[in-house]
Amino acid sequence: SQTIHQWPATLVQPVGSPLSLECTVEGTSNPNLYWYRQAAGRGLQLLFYSVGIGQISSEVPQNLSASRPQDRQFILSSKKLLLSDSGFYLCARDRVGTEAFFGQGTRLTVV
């Protein structure tokens, strides 16, 4: 089956702590992978996308980084979280000509 595993579902982290959100996909090879963020009261916005291993593009400057160490693994990280990093993070994947699939999302609260 074509699924995305994203974890954890919820996370509470103190300001200044590191972050690592992991997304893994099944059922396809060489997918395009995406990280989106939804801040309070706003729509989901693209943070990073990757078309292959080690290839990361960033849409907006921020306190976060992304890595793709394996074809089906996409990681969102931060060295030091800010309060403004709180929000809902969503991993997604697609390939040209196919439908998109979504992880369940991670609700991050930075305190």
Added chain:
Amino acid sequence: KNEVEQSPQNLTAQEGEFITINCSYSVGISALHWLQQHPGGGIVSLFMLSSGKKKHGRLIATINIQEKHSSLHITASHPRDSAVYICAAQVWHSGGGADGLTFGKGTHLIIQP
């Protein structure tokens, strides 16, 4: 860059009412997705549409490619339908690459018993 607009932003209705949520987009797309997000919960993919109409239980999604418009309908609404409904436009390019999806801001639906 595609712009995706949803309406209404907020909708409160009584149990049993017929619900319509609208989504319009500015650029030709390859597919339109409807997602459901429960309070404090994750995302559930409801539909992917390229044309016409799809039905799943009490949910119906339609799309008009010429008018760049899609609607999500809920028949016989129930309090458990209360959630945020999000539409997302997907564009495929023949050259590959990753354009991702453009999301609407969501419609916050509350169904009162």
